[in-house]
Amino acid sequence: MTTNAILTAESLELMPVRQPSSSTRTPEAAQRRSDASRDHSNDDPRWKAVMARDVARDGEFVFAVSSTGVYCRPSCAARRPRRENVQFFLHPEQAERAGYRACLRCRPKSISGNSRSDSVKAICRFIEQHLDEPLTLGRLGKEFHQSPFHLQRRFKQVLGITPRAYADSCRLRLLKRNLQAGDSVTRAMYDAGYGSSSRLYEKTASQLGMTPDKYRRGAIAATIRYTCADSPLGRMLIAATDRGICSIQFARTDGELLEGLKHEFPFASRKLDDGGLQSWVSALLRHMRGKDLDASSSLSLPLDIRATAFQRRVWTYLQSIPFGATRSYSEVARAIGRPRAVRAVARACATNPVAVAIPCHRVVRQDGSMSGYRWGVERKQALLAMEKES
Numbered sequence: 389m390t391t392n393a394i395l396t397a398e399s400l401e402l403m404p405v406r407q408p409s410s411s412t413r414t415p416e417a418a419q420r421r422s423d424a425s426r427d428h429s430n431d432d433p434r435w436k437a438v439m440a441r442d443v444a445r446d447g448e449f450v451f452a453v454s455s456t457g458v459y460c461r462p463s464c465a466a467r468r469p470r471r472e473n474v475q476f477f478l479h480p481e482q483a484e485r486a487g488y489r490a491c492l493r494c495r496p497k498s499i500s501g502n503s504r505s506d507s508v509k510a511i512c513r514f515i516e517q518h519l520d521e522p523l524t525l526g527r528l529g530k531e532f533h534q535s536p537f538h539l540q541r542r543f544k545q546v547l548g549i550t551p552r553a554y555a556d557s558c559r560l561r562l563l564k565r566n567l568q569a570g571d572s573v574t575r576a577m578y579d580a581g582y583g584s585s586s587r588l589y590e591k592t593a594s595q596l597g598m599t600p601d602k603y604r605r606g607a608i609a610a611t612i613r614y615t616c617a618d619s620p621l622g623r624m625l626i627a628a629t630d631r632g633i634c635s636i637q638f639a640r641t642d643g644e645l646l647e648g649l650k651h652e653f654p655f656a657s658r659k660l661d662d663g664g665l666q667s668w669v670s671a672l673l674r675h676m677r678g679k680d681l682d683a684s685s686s687l688s689l690p691l692d693i694r695a696t697a698f699q700r701r702v703w704t705y706l707q708s709i710p711f712g713a714t715r716s717y718s719e720v721a722r723a724i725g726r727p728r729a730v731r732a733v734a735r736a737c738a739t740n741p742v743a744v745a746i747p748c749h750r751v752v753r754q755d756g757s758m759s760g761y762r763w764g765v766e767r768k769q770a771l772l773a774m775e776k777e778s
């Protein structure tokens with residue numbers, strides 16, 4: 389018992405049952421042996437995991453290599469050691485107490501414990517510390533020794549969003565804080581890890597619901613009036629400033645709609661105004677059903693939306709697509725004179741703040757199939773079906 393007295397509960401749990409405990413052994417020797425199935429079985433599942441560089445076992449144990457004095461996580465990309473030189477430990481600390489150093493390549497300590505969420509936490513911390521660098525999945529994969537595919541999948545399983553979306557949200561949070569603190573826009577952008585300012589404007593204007601400058605001025609004492617109504621696509625919200633409609637959204641419940649509005653216009657004061665917005669609601673519903681289409685079959689409601697130059701070009705073009713017709717993303721890109729900007733077109737569609745009024749639902753894949761819609765593919769399908777029928 390004198391030997392075991394200084395072993396922690398953690399290290400005890402990895403003592404193989406068959407290990408005879410001898411009071412003559414030093415604690416260190418006990419630990420070196422503890423992991424270590426003496427027979428160095430090739431059938432040990434841990435060894436199989438090491439041979440397979442199994443990312444899924446990362447965090448569950450580490451393996452130490454006596455010939456190099458280094459310990460690694462199972463997925464380490466380094467050359468596989470000989471079986472007889474390998475010992476297993478449950479925790480990095482135990483390997484270190486036994487005299488091993490952490491591998492610099494796979495950094496086995498950055499995953500501790502054995503839960504997935506720990507590894508995801510480590511990735512989060514890494515992202516937070518590298519917001520000012522382009523963080524591709526490939527780069528993260530290298531850093532954490534996981535295939536980009538697996539890394540993304542596990543990350544999404546734990547957090548529900550992709551690493552890229554996580555990075556975006558970190559930048560945005562930081563930017564908001566910097567702007568609220570009164571930093572200049574350039575400074576705030578730079579410090580939040582946004583690259584060139586044009587890219588920032590593209591992104592943040594849509595994410596903030598306004599330009600960063602406007603956000604900074606807190607300008608947003610503006611009053612936004614809104615109303616919710618039934619529509620063929622579920623509950624619909626129309627919100628407007630004094631100058632025109634600033635938001636048209638669909639959701640299942642009014643609660644969701646209001647939450648979204650709050651998120652998009654955090655500083656605005658929001659006022660319910662069913663009566664004042666009724667005529668726009670009716671116009672929109674009639675249009676969705678294909679009623680009273682004018683010669684150009686387009687819907688002309690006054691809009692008050694912020695857009696980058698590129699977004700404005702895309703959105704203006706979308707408004708020229710006739711009721712019932714569709715275009716592919718690349719057709720839109722060609723039509724606005726930016727044939728290679730297909731993905732940017734898709735992004736502009738995805739950030740459309742006013743459903744139906746800017747008919748981004750009329751943009752479909754090349755082969756005519758649906759593709760994404762900010763308010764759900766089912767709604768896009770339903771809208772297009774309604775347009776076909778009328």
Ligand SMILES: [Zn+2]
Pocket residue numbers: 459460461464465466491492493494495
């Ligand atoms: Zn390693």
